[in-house]
Amino acid sequence: MPKVLIADKMSSAATQVFKNRGVDVDVITGLSKEELIDIIGEYDGLAVRSTTRPDAEIIKAAKNLKVIGRAGIGVDNVDIKAATDQGVVVMNTPFGNAVTTAEHAIAMLFSAARQIPSASTRTQNGEWPKSDFKGVELFNKTLGIIGCGNIGALVAERALGLKMKVIAFDPYLTAERAVKLGAEKVELDALFQRADAITLHTPLVDSTKGIVSRERLGMTKKGIIIVNCARGGLVDEEALKDALDAGHVRAAALDVFAVEPAKEHPLFGTPNFIATPHLGASTLEAQENVAVQVAEQMADYLLTGAVSNALNTPSITAEEAPRLKPFVNLADNLGAMTGQLLHAPIKSVEFTYKGAVTQLNTNPVTAAALAGLLKAAMPDVNMVSAPVLAKERGIEVKESYVDEAERAESLIRLTVTTTERKYVVVGTIYRGEPRIVRLFGVPMDAAFSPNMVYVRNEDKPGFIGRLGAVLGDNKVNIATFSLGRMKKGDEAVCLVSVDEPISESVAQQIKSLDAVKIVDVVSL
Numbered sequence: 001m002p003k004v005l006i007a008d009k010m011s012s013a014a015t016q017v018f019k020n021r022g023v024d025v026d027v028i029t030g031l032s033k034e035e036l037i038d039i040i041g042e043y044d045g046l047a048v049r050s051t052t053r054p055d056a057e058i059i060k061a062a063k064n065l066k067v068i069g070r071a072g073i074g075v076d077n078v079d080i081k082a083a084t085d086q087g088v089v090v091m092n093t094p095f096g097n098a099v100t101t102a103e104h105a106i107a108m109l110f111s112a113a114r115q116i117p118s119a120s121t122r123t124q125n126g127e128w129p130k131s132d133f134k135g136v137e138l139f140n141k142t143l144g145i146i147g148c149g150n151i152g153a154l155v156a157e158r159a160l161g162l163k164m165k166v167i168a169f170d171p172y173l174t175a176e177r178a179v180k181l182g183a184e185k186v187e188l189d190a191l192f193q194r195a196d197a198i199t200l201h202t203p204l205v206d207s208t209k210g211i212v213s214r215e216r217l218g219m220t221k222k223g224i225i226i227v228n229c230a231r232g233g234l235v236d237e238e239a240l241k242d243a244l245d246a247g248h249v250r251a252a253a254l255d256v257f258a259v260e261p262a263k264e265h266p267l268f269g270t271p272n273f274i275a276t277p278h279l280g281a282s283t284l285e286a287q288e289n290v291a292v293q294v295a296e297q298m299a300d301y302l303l304t305g306a307v308s309n310a311l312n313t314p315s316i317t318a319e320e321a322p323r324l325k326p327f328v329n330l331a332d333n334l335g336a337m338t339g340q341l342l343h344a345p346i347k348s349v350e351f352t353y354k355g356a357v358t359q360l361n362t363n364p365v366t367a368a369a370l371a372g373l374l375k376a377a378m379p380d381v382n383m384v385s386a387p388v389l390a391k392e393r394g395i396e397v398k399e400s401y402v403d404e405a406e407r408a409e410s411l412i413r414l415t416v417t418t419t420e421r422k423y424v425v426v427g428t429i430y431r432g433e434p435r436i437v438r439l440f441g442v443p444m445d446a447a448f449s450p451n452m453v454y455v456r457n458e459d460k461p462g463f464i465g466r467l468g469a470v471l472g473d474n475k476v477n478i479a480t481f482s483l484g485r486m487k488k489g490d491e492a493v494c495l496v497s498v499d500e501p502i503s504e505s506v507a508q509q510i511k512s513l514d515a516v517k518i519v520d521v522v523s524l
């Protein structure tokens with residue numbers, strides 16, 4: 001039974017889902033990094049919100065970890081590269097708290113425009129400070145949205161409902177989608193120059209860090225309102241403080257801070273400044289949504305192999321997972337065998353899919369074959385990291401499909417081009433088991449096994465007997481012996497599965513046989 005640790009406070013609905021799905025679950029929140037490192041090795045899954053920060057050190061200690069589930073959207077608290085390198089799937093819940101956060105941003109916008117928190121505090125202090133609060137309407141004002149994805153679009157919709165004009169900067173926002181949202185797509189500087197209020201809804205990435213800079217604040221109209229319910233680090237907080245003190249920024253409302261938790265901050269106590277403690281996602285509905293979603297996604301992956309909302313590997317539906325499993329196994333074996341028989345750097349790999357497999361999502365199949373191919377040189381590679389590593393090493397990866405739907409069998413062909421030559425291997429599934437049907441151009445039919453010897457030889461009478469004698473003389477027991485040849489008297493291939501790995505000495509004895517061209521040991 002897989003076991004999951006819930007390490008951040010989240011709705012008990014997550015625990016219930018895990019239990020209902022037959023996943024063992026511990027809820028231990030408030031752990032220090034050292035305490036988490038001490039216990040994480042026991043778990044197959046780790047569920048977090050934004051407090052726990054699974055970094056490379058924690059992930060390295062998580063020897064059994066298969067999945068990290070983020071009950072929320074932003075995953076900047078997870079070292080995704082470290083997770084990928086270790087084959088740990090990272091998934092989030094991209095829609096569970098989007099409405100809630102959009103509503104918080106609108107609430108912060110109103111709070112800033114009318115200084116509601118301060119007015120409330122002072123009224124309740126008995127000051128009746130009526131003359132001290134003159135706000136501004138949002139009606140007919142221009143709202144600048146930086147980042148117009150899920151939440152930004154929801155904020156746009158709500159702002160339009162308030163009869164605001166909406167302009168948006170988002171490098172990935174198409175003009176068509178902007179029109180559909182009722183927003184005007186603008187460049188970043190234009191947004192700062194034209195907006196009466198700016199709200200941020202981007203991830204914290206290199207291109208967004210400090211996007212609200214001192215220089216850009218200087219481009220804004222006097223009286224601008226700034227709202228940030230995305231991530232601390234998007235706003236130059238010191239520059240914002242100066243602009244508030246100078247009366248240039250009318251008001252600012254931050255839900256997120258560069259350093260959290262923000263217990264002390266230069267902005268705290270500044271007039272016309274509003275702060276909330278990262279409450280964007282904190283509603284009953286949102287927390288129920290993300291808890292249930294993350295638990296269901298993690299349970300799906302741990303129990304069926306289905307992947308959804310993963311940041312570092314292709315999605316696999318629950319329906320696909322069982323159908324893909326034999327092909328992923330075949331791809332892994334084909335890749336691993338080929339990778340051990342290559343003796344030069346890989347330049348490109350083409351995956352050709354034929355027959356029924358073309359009807360499936362072949363991304364995980366390709367990833368598994370890539371992992372097998374690269375494993376000879378990079379033992380820690382896995383199907384999560386393989387596509388990234390291949391790209392980093394400049395290996396061109398192509399996929400093609402031959403839709404021979406009438407063909408009962410499925411075939412997977414790997415065409416691997418190294419700096420020296422091209423290799424072609426073909427495999428299929430027969431009675432649920434993976435088999436190799438063509439090895440480097442030579443037709444054959446062999447099952448995969450943990451210990452195999454690959455021999456390429458001249459097609460001559462007596463060779464098989466001599467090869468068998470060397471193995472027998474060295475007490476190497478043969479499990480299966482598969483043969484193939486291009487044509488009579490040409491090159492032939494022996495693929496011998498043996499009970500135990502052969503020693504280097506035995507390999508040398510085989511190499512010394514007449515007619516031998518190549519001898520390689522394959523371990524799967």
Ligand SMILES: NC(=O)c1ccc[n+]([C@@H]2O[C@H](COP(=O)([O-])OP(=O)(O)OC[C@H]3O[C@@H](n4cnc5c(N)ncnc54)[C@H](O)[C@@H]3O)[C@@H](O)[C@H]2O)c1
Pocket residue numbers: 072073074075094097098101146147148149150151152169170171172173201202203204205207208229230231255256278279280281282
């Ligand atoms: N305060 C909270 O509690 C809370 C809750 C949920 C999400 N968030 C934060 O809000 C962020 C956005 O959430 P979402 O669901 O809308 O994500 P999303 O991925 O749907 O949208 C993010 C948008 O930002 C855009 N973007 C990326 N780089 C950009 C750049 N350099 N300039 C402008 N736009 C850029 C993307 O194209 C995308 O459209 C999350 O990454 C998360 O950090 C905070």
Ligand SMILES: O=C(O)CC[C@@H](O)C(=O)O
Pocket residue numbers: 049050071072073074075097278280281282
């Ligand atoms: O979990 C939270 O409270 C915040 C989550 C939020 O920042 C997100 O990125 O989804």
